[in-house]
Amino acid sequence: MIDQLINIVSYGCIVVGLVFWLWGTWPLVGPRSVLYKLHTLSVADTLGSVAIVVGLLLKIPSEWPLLIMALIALAIWNTILGYVLAYCSTEEPND
């Protein structure tokens, strides 16, 4: 019973992550600004990937050290890379 519940939650997280991935990647081919695309990419890359790794964590808890490491790395690297890209895509104000 508990195994079934964990399976459902795990696959649920993975499916949510895949939906986030697809939804956040699609606007990349659209006409919006670079910064708008970065907002949607943070949904896809960061939140989508985190949901998928949480799903994996529930499926294979024996690998928790590496998966937790992956979660921390994903959150920090994706977020800070988003900041770096946002910084590079805007001009230095004159004030």
Place this chain on the structure above:
Amino acid sequence: MTFFLDLCLRLTVWFLLTADPSPINIGIGIVVCLLIPRSATLSYTASLRDWGEALWQSVVAIPQAYIEAVEIMVRPHRYEDLTRKDVPPRRTPGLVFLDIFVITFTPKTIVTRYHKRGWYEVHWIRRRKPQ
């Protein structure tokens, strides 16, 4: 305080990577973490309270980020806006890093620039046209 947090972060990464709680590995981890050079610009003056608040905000940002993601997906956010957010006083480089992380982690806001004169430039996406 920053030294202690820095050491904890390094040890956490070490133990997660090695996944080995044996006494030898703990010893090697502590030695390696102490030997890795620290940033020369790192400030050690931040208070425990400031760090606690910043770390708590990082935890709160996780559910908030998912709520914002669903909001963006369900309701289109057509408008964009650039605002300034004041940097709290006595912010050390580590706390500024955490501030930028928390703001950029949530999908509706991205820090585009940090001004040393005391503010973050924040880019927003919004549902309604900004006033």
